[in-house]
Amino acid sequence: xxxxxxxxxxxxxxxxxxxxxxxxxxxxxxxxxxxxxxxxxxxxxxxxxxxxxxxxxxxxxxxxxxxxxxxxxxxxxxxxxxxxxxxxxxxxxxxxxxxxxxxxxxxxxxxxxxxxxxxxxxxxxxxxxxxxxxxxxxxxxxxxxxxxxxxxxxxxxxxxxxxxxxxxxxxxxxxxxxxxxxxxxxxxxxxxxxxxxxxxxxxxxxxxxxxxxxxxxxxxxxxxxxxxxxxxxxxxxxxxxxxxxxxxxxxxxxxxxxxxxxxxxxx
Amino acid sequence: xxxxxxxxxxxxxxxxxxxxxxxxxxxxxxxxxxxxxxxxxxxxxxxxxxxxxxxxxxxxxxxxxxxxxxxxxxxxxxxxxxxxxxxxxxxxxxxxxxxxxxxxxxxxxxxxxxxxxxxxxxxxxxxxxxxxxxxxxxxxxxxxxxxxxxxxxxxxxxxxxxxxxxxxxxxxxxxxxxxxxxxxxxxxxxxxxxxxxxxxxxxxxxxxxxxxxxxxxxxxxxxxxxxxxxxxxxxxxxxxxxxxxxxxxxxxxxxxxxxxxxxxxxxxxxxxxxxxxxxxxx
Amino acid sequence: xxxxxxxxxxxxxxxxxxxxxxxxxxxxxxxxxxxxxxxxxxxxxxxxxxxxxxxxxxxxxxxxxxxxxxxxxxxxxxxxxxxxxxxxxxxxxxxxxxxxxxxxxxxxxxxxxxxxxxxxxxxxxxxxxxxxxxxxxxxxxxxxxxxxxxxxxxxxxxxxxxxxxxxxxxxxxxxxxxxxxxxxxxxxxxxxxxxxxxxxxxxxxxxxxxxxxxxxxxxxxxxxxxxxxxxxxxxxxxxxxxxxxxxxxxxxxxxxxxxxxxxxxxxxxxxxxxxxxxxxxxxx
Numbered sequence: 091x092x093x094x095x096x097x098x099x100x101x102x103x104x105x106x107x108x109x110x111x112x113x114x115x116x117x118x119x120x121x122x123x124x125x126x127x128x129x130x131x132x133x134x135x136x137x138x139x140x141x142x143x144x145x146x147x148x149x150x151x152x153x154x155x156x157x158x159x160x161x162x163x164x165x166x167x168x169x170x171x172x173x174x175x176x177x178x179x180x181x182x183x184x185x186x187x188x189x190x191x192x193x194x195x196x197x198x199x200x201x202x203x204x205x206x207x208x209x210x211x212x213x214x215x216x217x218x219x220x221x222x223x224x225x226x227x228x229x230x231x232x233x234x235x236x237x238x239x240x241x242x243x244x245x246x247x248x249x250x251x252x253x254x255x256x257x258x259x260x261x262x263x264x265x266x267x268x269x270x271x272x273x274x275x276x277x278x279x280x281x282x283x284x285x286x287x288x289x290x291x292x293x294x295x296x297x298x299x300x301x302x303x304x305x306x307x308x309x310x311x312x313x314x315x316x317x318x319x320x321x322x323x324x325x326x327x328x329x330x331x332x333x334x335x336x337x338x339x340x341x342x343x344x345x346x347x348x349x350x351x352x353x354x355x356x357x
Numbered sequence: 358x359x360x361x362x363x364x365x366x367x368x369x370x371x372x373x374x375x376x377x378x379x380x381x382x383x384x385x386x387x388x389x390x391x392x393x394x395x396x397x398x399x400x401x402x403x404x405x406x407x408x409x410x411x412x413x414x415x416x417x418x419x420x421x422x423x424x425x426x427x428x429x430x431x432x433x434x435x436x437x438x439x440x441x442x443x444x445x446x447x448x449x450x451x452x453x454x455x456x457x458x459x460x461x462x463x464x465x466x467x468x469x470x471x472x473x474x475x476x477x478x479x480x481x482x483x484x485x486x487x488x489x490x491x492x493x494x495x496x497x498x499x500x501x502x503x504x505x506x507x508x509x510x511x512x513x514x515x516x517x518x519x520x521x522x523x524x525x526x527x528x529x530x531x532x533x534x535x536x537x538x539x540x541x542x543x544x545x546x547x548x549x550x551x552x553x554x555x556x557x558x559x560x561x562x563x564x565x566x567x568x569x570x571x572x573x574x575x576x577x578x579x580x581x582x583x584x585x586x587x588x589x590x591x592x593x594x595x596x597x598x599x600x601x602x603x604x605x606x607x608x609x610x611x612x613x614x615x616x617x618x619x620x621x622x623x624x625x626x627x628x629x630x631x632x633x634x635x636x637x638x639x
Numbered sequence: 640x641x642x643x644x645x646x647x648x649x650x651x652x653x654x655x656x657x658x659x660x661x662x663x664x665x666x667x668x669x670x671x672x673x674x675x676x677x678x679x680x681x682x683x684x685x686x687x688x689x690x691x692x693x694x695x696x697x698x699x700x701x702x703x704x705x706x707x708x709x710x711x712x713x714x715x716x717x718x719x720x721x722x723x724x725x726x727x728x729x730x731x732x733x734x735x736x737x738x739x740x741x742x743x744x745x746x747x748x749x750x751x752x753x754x755x756x757x758x759x760x761x762x763x764x765x766x767x768x769x770x771x772x773x774x775x776x777x778x779x780x781x782x783x784x785x786x787x788x789x790x791x792x793x794x795x796x797x798x799x800x801x802x803x804x805x806x807x808x809x810x811x812x813x814x815x816x817x818x819x820x821x822x823x824x825x826x827x828x829x830x831x832x833x834x835x836x837x838x839x840x841x842x843x844x845x846x847x848x849x850x851x852x853x854x855x856x857x858x859x860x861x862x863x864x865x866x867x868x869x870x871x872x873x874x875x876x877x878x879x880x881x882x883x884x885x886x887x888x889x890x891x892x893x894x895x896x897x898x899x900x901x902x903x904x905x906x907x908x909x910x911x912x913x914x915x916x917x918x919x920x921x922x923x
Contacts, residue, residue: 223743255743258785269413270452273444274513275436275468292464295454299499307738314699314731315741315799316723316755326750326763399788399818503687530815532686532845534884559818562889599820604889611911615920626889630896637902637918 101218107149108219111335112228118342119216125349126205126212134353135204141345142208142215151218156211163210170206174199222254231329244320252308260301267296360387360410360442360521365419367405367577379405380416381577387521387555392547394564394585395557397574398599403557406574407523410555411442440469443519447526449510453498458484458509461498465517476516483516484509488542504535508542515546521553522546528563540567561603565589565624573600586622605629642712642807642839643675643698643729649706650693650862667693669862670707675841677806680833682850682870683843685859686884691843694859695811698841699731712806727756730800734812736792745787745795746771746780752803763802770798773836774828790821794828801832807839808832814846822846847874847888851909858883875907890914 107115125138146153180194217225230247237243268278271292278289367380379402387393387410397403408414409421412428412435421428428438446452455461462480471479484494487508493501498509511527524543528536544567547554558564564571564585571588573581575598581588589595592602602624609623612633619632650668653661667690675681685691696702697709700716711729714721730752733739742748746767753763771777774794784792793813800808810829814822826849833840842849850856856873858866860883866873873880874887877895886892894908894917904917 221743223747251743252741255741255784259737266446267452269408270444270446270449272413273411273439273446274452274465275439275517276464277436277468292452292454296452300451304735304738307733307735308741310701311731311733311739312741312751314701314726314733315752315803316726317751318723318755322757323754324757324760324763326747326754326760326767328760398820532884533847533886534686534881537886601819605893608890608893608911608914611915612918612920615915617918617920626893626896629893630900633893633897633918634900634902 099218100221101151101155103150105148105150105219106334107145107215109334110219110338111329111331112220112224113232113329113331114335114338115216115220116225116228116232118338119213121342121346122212123209125346125353126208129349129353130201131353134349135201135208137345137348137352138208139204142212145215146211149215149219151215156214156218159214160207160210163206167203167206170202171199174202223251226251226254227325227327227329244323248320256301256304259304260297263300264293264297267293267300359389359424361385361422362409363420363422365409365416365421367402367409367414368417371417379577380409383419383577383579385572385579385582387553389520389553390551391553391570392544392568393553393555394568394571395555395574396559396561396564396571396600397580401574401598402577403574404525405577407444407525407555407557410521410523411439411444413439413444436469440465440517441519442521443514443517443523445511445514445522445524445527447529449513449527450498450503450506453506453510453513456497457495458489458498458501459494461509462512462516465513469517479516479518480512483512486515486542486546487512488538504531504538507531507539511539519552521555523555523557525557526559527556528558528560536563543567561589561601562605565603565605573598585624589624590622640710640713641674641676642679643673643841644710645671645673645694645697645704645707646709647672647707648694648697648704648709650690650697650702651705667862668697668704671862671864673857673864675807675839677839678833678837679839679855680830680853681839681841682853682856683841683859684845684847684850684856684873684885685843686845689859689883690862691859692811693862695731695809695841695843698729698807698809700725700729701731723756727803728805729807729809730803730805732793732796732800732808732810732813734815736789736796736816739796740784740792740799743783744780745776745782745784748784748795749780749798749802752799756803766802766804767798770802771795773801773832774798788821789817790824793817793821793825797825797828797832801836801838805838807841809841809843811843812845813842814844814849822849845885847886847891851888858885870909871907873907874909875905877906 129135129138146156175191175195176189178192178195178198180192182190183193183196184191226247230243233243276289276292281289362383362385365380365383366378369377369379383406395403405414409416415429423438423442426433428435453461455464459480462483463476466476466479489505489508489512493505498506501509507527527539531539540563543554556564556568569584571581571583571585572579573588580598581591589602589606592606595601605626606624609619609621609629612619613621617636619636623629623632648668648671649666651664651666654663654665656662671694683691683694693702697704697716698711700722703717709716711725714725716725740748741751749767749770750763753766758766768777771780774797776791776794776798779787779791784795814825817825829840829842830852832838844850851870853870856868856870857864858873865883866876866879874891877887877892880887890911891908894904894914895906898904898906908914908917
């Protein structure tokens with residue numbers, strides 16, 4: 091079920107990448123995604139691939155673990171490749187029945203596949219090496235300037251981190267309520283769509299009630315511990331840039347330059 | 358007519374790094390009409406065990422038989438089994454969802470495909486069995502007190518007319534009186550209907566007071582399976598696995614050590630009182 | 640003046656039906672006078688719905704009195720200017736272990752209170768360390784709370800309160816959802832807090848074994864204080880406790896039954912040793 095999703099789950103180990111400031115990782119991920127759309131030749135993709143390989147190597151996350159996560163996007167990949175392969179006009183390479191594959195199609199499909207794989211892998215390196223809490227801290231700090239525009243940045247990041255904490259609890263609760271209703275003869279599997287939707291009522295009502303009760307309890311517990319929003323607040327783990335973060339930023343700039351020069355202009 | 362577990366093993370997340378054996382080679386026979394206490398500390402496998410009894414979980418290896426039939430045969434009707442082996446989870450009031458108490462109790466029998474009249478008759482009978490007064494029948498279950506909600510939830514399972522009733526810590530979170538009321542009601546129910554009752558509990562005092570057989574689980578295995586007196590005689594081993602004998606057993610031991618000639622395998626207050634009075638009058 | 644004091648405290652709430660019309664008024668707390676001294680271990684007993692939790696929430700300024708006054712360390716809780724000081728001085732631990740942990744890592748959760756108080760970063764780390772050590776959870780500081788047992792989670796919550804350096808800690812049925820071992824862990828941690836750190840403890844519970852070590856016990860019923868005294872005095876009145884939907888430890892009950900059958904022993908026996916002595920045994 092939902093628990094099988096491994097894509098983007100934090101992988102605990104100690105590596106240079108793990109220790110980087112979350113803001114560096116966020117910025118790098120965004121830059122990497124942009125780079126994938128800048129380059130439009132194979133040399134560019136080789137550079138992007140090498141860069142990704144280097145980061146994965148440094149992150150000490152087993153490649154096996156990453157590949158397992160990729161399984162969930164196989165379907166998406168097939169559709170994207172299929173569309174490009176068969177629907178791109180141009181010089182025919184292979185033709186059978188009513189379908190034809192063009193050279194342009196092959197090229198586009200290959201680029202699309204590479205882009206997609208790199209994109210997913212690149213962003214999952216970030217989530218694999220950064221705890222959700224760290225990530226929300228990083229986002230809060232990066233989005234800090236928006237506070238001036240009255241965007242409730244602190245509140246948003248607090249909400250995200252609470253949601254992340256309660257997801258496993260609510261999943262467990264869903265499982266429990268489901269079992270309790272099955273023990274009362276409920277059937278969540280058979281029947282048509284309407285019947286199935288109806289059968290979810292005995293699951294969803296208790297789940298919502300429980301979620302509200304938990305939210306209520308948590309709000310009270312937070313108030314009891316003097317929580318009053320982002321003001322007057324200090325941080326236990328403030329984000330401070332270190333030397334390695336500057337180095338990482340430098341590397342990213344070099345990488346982007348390489349991409350522009352070799353992936354776009356030169357060839 | 359019984360439940361038989363034959364060399365049941367259950368492994369969580371088999372094949373991953375998290376692999377964990379929750380049940381190890383469990384063999385048990387649960388004949389009709391017994392009142393059984395199932396004890397063990399958190400994580401000992403008792404919750405996993407009870408979920409095997411009504412087919413919510415299927416053993417990784419081994420078999421579960423109900424009245425002689427293997428409940429995991431492909432053509433076995435597990436839905437019917439769940440009505441025969443009723444399972445009341447911990448904090449069962451968290452599963453209530455209907456707009457009034459009566460409709461909520463009807464949910465079980467309705468799922469069994471019974472007609473309206475039979476469904477309502479059963480719901481009514483079940484609510485009477487748990488001792489809920491008529492005034493509450495058409496109230497929202499969410500407006501009731503904790504103890505009443507729990508009764509409604511238990512009635513929801515009773516309305517399926519189970520032959521075996523399993524209750525996972527039915528008194529958790531209730532105050533002392535509420536606890537005694539629920540347990541007395543269950544004991545009375547059992548006397549009236551003769552159904553098998555399995556009570557999962559953390560309270561040795563409650564178990565000693567009500568049941569006639571205790572199954573002790575530890576690390577996924579059956580550690581003891583006997584009448585209360587015999588099980589609590591092993592109080593030292595029980596303590597090693599984070600359990601204990603009822604307080605009164607320890608009291609009797611202290612009295613004996615200090616020279617009062619009493620039996621030390623006493624498990625209830627009533628017995629203790631009689632024994633002490635006898636010893637004092639001697 | 641003691642650390643916590645209430646005078647003629649009344650709390651009422653309005654019951655409404657589904658359309659929001661007023662159905663009636665419920666008096667959850669009805670004229671309670673408490674006086675708790677710094678360093679006391681106080682137990683508040685009562686059946687479900689007796690008003691004990693409502694009373695507790697007044698000490699932390701989560702609820703305000705409808706009538707009467709509550710003072711925490713001399714500050715009136717209904718004065719908005721005192722709000723944060725009151726909440727810092729009187730910490731609170733709730734019943735459900737899952738619904739009061741905010742952090743995704745144990746140490747971050749313990750740091751949450753000090754962060755809110757604006758404590759400097761370095762001092763937060765100091766406080767987190769000492770608080771986790773005080774409840775014996777220091778080695779779990781890097782763990783996810785989801786992987787802990789109920790008793791461990793409650794100890795983390797207690798550490799979260801200690802880290803705010805309160806004078807008093809209110810525990811609202813902290814053991815109701817725990818197994819016997821978890822209950823023992825939490826009670827042990829609470830007693831250590833009282834003995835070693837000299838924090839005033841107000842423990843709300845309906846488990847009788849947990850209150851034996853209290854200096855003073857209040858028994859609530861229908862929003863009022865129905866009984867008040869030392870554990871011994873309270874447990875001497877077995878029949879009255881039963882009428883208030885409570886019970887007594889087995890040893891007390893057994894002694895009570897023996898006394899009713901004509902054995903000459905006093906009421907209010909709390910331990911096995913006391914029973915042995917009362918029966919005139921052990922000296923021979």
